Amino acid sequence: xxxxxxxxxxxxxxxxxxxxxxxxxxxxxxxxxxxxxxxxxxxxxxxxxxxxxxxxxxxxxxxxxxxxxxxxxxxxxxxxxxxxxxxxxxxxxxxxxxxxxxxxxxxxxxxxxxxxxxxxxxxxxxxxxxxxxxxxxxxxxxxxxxxxxxxxxxxxxxxxxxxxxxxxxxxxxxxxxxxxxxxxxxxxxxxxxxxxxxxxxxxxxxxxxxxxxxxxxxxxxxxxxxxxxxxxxxxxxxxxxxxxxxxxxxxxxxxxxxxxxxxxxxxxxxxxxxxxxxxxxxxxxxxxxxxxxxxxxxxxxxxxxxxxxxxxxxxxxxxxxxxxxxxxxxxxxxxxxxxxxxxxxxxxxxxxxxxxxxxxxxxxxxxxxxxxxxxxxxxxxxxxxxxxxxxxxxxxxxxxxxx
Amino acid sequence: xxxxxxxxxxxxxxxxxxxxxxxxxxxxxxxxxxxxxxxxxxxxxxxxxxxxxxxxxxxxxxxxxxxxxxxxxxxxxxxxxxxxxxxxxxxxxxxxxxxxxxxxxxxxxxxxxxxxxxxxxxxxxxxxxxxxxxxxxxxxxxxxxxxxxxxxxxxxxxxxxxxxxxxxxxxxxxxxxxxxxxxxxxxxxxxxxxxxxxxxxxxxxxxxxxxxxxxxxxxxxxxxxxxxxxxxxxxxxxxxxxxxxxxxxxxxxxxxxxxxxxxxxxxxxxxxxxxxxxxxxxxxxxxxxxxxxxxxxxxxxxxxxxxxxxxxxxxxxxxxxxxxxxxxxxxxxxxxxxxxxxxxxxxxxxxxxxxxxxxxxxxxxxxxxxxxxxxxxxxxxxxxxxxxxxxxxxxxxxxxxxx
Numbered sequence: 024x025x026x027x028x029x030x031x032x033x034x035x036x037x038x039x040x041x042x043x044x045x046x047x048x049x050x051x052x053x054x055x056x057x058x059x060x061x062x063x064x065x066x067x068x069x070x071x072x073x074x075x076x077x078x079x080x081x082x083x084x085x086x087x088x089x090x091x092x093x094x095x096x097x098x099x100x101x102x103x104x105x106x107x108x109x110x111x112x113x114x115x116x117x118x119x120x121x122x123x124x125x126x127x128x129x130x131x132x133x134x135x136x137x138x139x140x141x142x143x144x145x146x147x148x149x150x151x152x153x154x155x156x157x158x159x160x161x162x163x164x165x166x167x168x169x170x171x172x173x174x175x176x177x178x179x180x181x182x183x184x185x186x187x188x189x190x191x192x193x194x195x196x197x198x199x200x201x202x203x204x205x206x207x208x209x210x211x212x213x214x215x216x217x218x219x220x221x222x223x224x225x226x227x228x229x230x231x232x233x234x235x236x237x238x239x240x241x242x243x244x245x246x247x248x249x250x251x252x253x254x255x256x257x258x259x260x261x262x263x264x265x266x267x268x269x270x271x272x273x274x275x276x277x278x279x280x281x282x283x284x285x286x287x288x289x290x291x292x293x294x295x296x297x298x299x300x301x302x303x304x305x306x307x308x309x310x311x312x313x314x315x316x317x318x319x320x321x322x323x324x325x326x327x328x329x330x331x332x333x334x335x336x337x338x339x340x341x342x343x344x345x346x347x348x349x350x351x352x353x354x355x356x357x358x359x360x361x362x363x364x365x366x367x368x369x370x371x372x373x374x375x376x377x378x379x380x381x382x383x384x385x386x387x388x389x390x391x392x393x394x395x396x397x398x399x400x401x402x403x404x405x406x407x408x409x410x411x412x413x414x415x416x417x418x419x420x421x422x423x424x425x426x
Numbered sequence: 427x428x429x430x431x432x433x434x435x436x437x438x439x440x441x442x443x444x445x446x447x448x449x450x451x452x453x454x455x456x457x458x459x460x461x462x463x464x465x466x467x468x469x470x471x472x473x474x475x476x477x478x479x480x481x482x483x484x485x486x487x488x489x490x491x492x493x494x495x496x497x498x499x500x501x502x503x504x505x506x507x508x509x510x511x512x513x514x515x516x517x518x519x520x521x522x523x524x525x526x527x528x529x530x531x532x533x534x535x536x537x538x539x540x541x542x543x544x545x546x547x548x549x550x551x552x553x554x555x556x557x558x559x560x561x562x563x564x565x566x567x568x569x570x571x572x573x574x575x576x577x578x579x580x581x582x583x584x585x586x587x588x589x590x591x592x593x594x595x596x597x598x599x600x601x602x603x604x605x606x607x608x609x610x611x612x613x614x615x616x617x618x619x620x621x622x623x624x625x626x627x628x629x630x631x632x633x634x635x636x637x638x639x640x641x642x643x644x645x646x647x648x649x650x651x652x653x654x655x656x657x658x659x660x661x662x663x664x665x666x667x668x669x670x671x672x673x674x675x676x677x678x679x680x681x682x683x684x685x686x687x688x689x690x691x692x693x694x695x696x697x698x699x700x701x702x703x704x705x706x707x708x709x710x711x712x713x714x715x716x717x718x719x720x721x722x723x724x725x726x727x728x729x730x731x732x733x734x735x736x737x738x739x740x741x742x743x744x745x746x747x748x749x750x751x752x753x754x755x756x757x758x759x760x761x762x763x764x765x766x767x768x769x770x771x772x773x774x775x776x777x778x779x780x781x782x783x784x785x786x787x788x789x790x791x792x793x794x795x796x797x798x799x800x801x802x803x804x805x806x807x808x809x810x811x812x813x814x815x816x817x818x819x820x821x822x823x824x825x826x827x828x829x
Contacts, residue, residue, distance in 0.1 A: 120723070178634035185625055187625075206505060219506065247503060
């Protein structure tokens with residue numbers, strides 16, 4: 024039986040995107056969510072002819088007529104109502120951010136004038152009409168779209184929202200996710216394991232990655248008992264959009280998960296992918312739309328599949344544009360024989376040619392999670408080859424970053 | 427007067443790193459903070475000789491003696507106490523994750539045996555002593571350091587913490603930060619500005635960036651009134667570690683901030699940097715250690731200075747290693763005449779040579795914040811040059827990312 028390839032698996036996963044609707048959040052809380060509405064300018068930007076230097080405002084026609092000394096009629100700060108001049112030899116002392124009064128058209132900065140006894144005299148000859156102004160509507164016109172729906176809410180979007188008075192933002196709802204571990208060998212983090220037990224850690228890792236993507240997932244542990252397994256799985260299928268399992272999907276006698284999924288009418292879309300780590304990855308859907316990503320129990324495999332498949336699915340589900348490919352240069356020769364797509368753990372460095380160098384960090388196989396902490400990405404090595412040479416370029420999958 | 431260069435400014439800022447001490451957090455909440463202790467293995471990793479395939483466990487000596495059929499004495503799951511054999515022709519049916527019993531030394535996977543009537547017969551000839559095992563202590567020995575102090579707590583570190591039973595993690599304390607805006611032209615986000623007013627937005631942008639770095643900053647607005655300005659500044663200098671100001675530091679008549687800082691005994695370390703945007707950037711310290719980063723009011727300038735200076739300072743203050751430089755290739759010709767270091771807003775793309783291409787996105791000067799939402803980095807163009815050619819490589823400063 025031909026194993027599912029990584030490309031086929033990705034395609035099958037992406038065929039199951041969902042729409043979980045939208046919600047309105049106070050704009051500051053929307054940081055990191057995906058915007059689900061266009062933001063429009065509520066008025067022109069800038070909303071008025073805005074002064075960009077502290078100095079004096081005059082009518083340029085006065086200078087053209089040879090006037091170089093102006094009586095200071097008033098001082099106008101940012102936020103003040105505009106003050107008009109009545110005579111050509113009058114000026115307004117004016118501050119950055121102020122509205123340009125209608126009776127003047129040019130600003131001369133303090134550095135270029137001499138002020139004494141209520142008069143300002145020009146030090147410069149070259150004064151351009153309209154200088155030191157940011158004119159109304161130059162950036163955007165009222166009702167122009169200034170931020171498009173379908174992008175993550177960044178600090179820059181927060182700024183845009185604040186400036187147009189959007190106190191609430193419509194964002195995409197996140198799926199409800201439960202992270203399920205199984206196996207009687209697992210004890211809790213605060214327990215002291217017996218010699219043949221280990222502590223749960225995968226669930227917390229997955230939860231941390233999801234937290235970085237603004238999903239607050241629940242955690243559930245299922246003991247090795249068939250009826251409890253079935254009951255818990257069925258409960259989760261009714262109450263969550265996505266079940267993320269790690270472990271319990273191999274051929275072991277006490278792996279009750281596959282049977283429970285089958286009995287719960289979860290349709291298998293694929294099982295086993297031609298990749299390492301993560302070969303036993305299982306993916307399926309319930310007829311109510313709930314999805315099951317069942318990752319192998321090995322921590323590095325879970326971590327890889329989570330980034331390679333679940334986050335890719337999440338990004339598509341939230342309507343984000345397909346992520347631009349990131350490529351890196353393999354930093355030293357590497358050999359991998361099996362006909363599997365290999366995900367090599369690498370550190371990334373930038374060289375003076377602007378290239379991203381991906382340097383392999385030797386782990387000792389699947390189980391060594393400490394190694395992941397020293398790396399920042401997987402380099403995707405194609406299954407057709409087994410010899411990979413320094414200088415060859417491959418796809419990079421970074422950890423811990425936004426889409 | 428020679429203006430402070432970017433390099434000098436950075437050096438002066440980095441001379442003011444501080445140590446705000448440490449705090450203990452429940453390990454899941456520590457995500458994104460900087461680890462302030464080494465994590466050690468509480469026992470060997472793996473803690474026992476761990477079975478890595480479902481199948482049968484035998485003593486290899488039996489195979490050497492020509493035994494190919496084994497009586498199944500018992501089944502041992504992960505998390506079960508080990509079950510020993512007494513005779514060479516016995517085997518244990520055993521599951522992934524289980525402890526290898528002391529009386530056996532080799533695991534043969536289900537795919538390579540035939541099981542019937544309580545007996546398992548080998549399908550294969552080539553069985554290696556010790557196969558399908560992850561031996562005790564191969565990854566780490568008890569008390570080995572498995573995660574070093576001084577790195578951000580990533581999901582991988584969360585996993586390490588969980589696996590060694592660290593329910594709490596010691597992390598670096600973040601500085602207490604207040605973000606201060608000033609100017610009577612500013613109204614709140616939920617207000618409708620009069621024609622000569624605008625809404626506050628800078629403070630929310632800065633707050634959002636800090637939130638991404640796990641700093642929960644306060645926001646304060648100071649009206650254009652000298653005695654209130656002085657009083658508020660003095661209060662903040664006593665109650666915060668860092669004051670981040672945007673605006674109010676120019677030569678304007680109503681900019682009371684410089685005077686208030688002077689009267690509050692804040693020593694100016696520099697004012698004005700040879701850069702655009704952000705030339706009027708002001709930096710100082712109070713004799714109690716409090717720092718004042720006073721950014722220009724222009725939103726893009728504030729954003730640039732925040733990333734280029736404050737986050738660089740924060741990273742050093744938290745004891746993180748200096749960030750590796752990131753370099754990008756300018757995507758098209760660009761000209762910038764003034765003798766200022768220019769921070770060009772760019773989009774980043776990766777090409778098939780593994781190069782990061784930085785493509786300029788045309789804004790219309792300093793005030794257009796909507797432009798920032800379309801870009802992901804600043805490209806740092808040196809002040810000595812004015813013509814920048816496509817294909818030349820420059821430093822990249824990304825937004826919105828961890829250190």
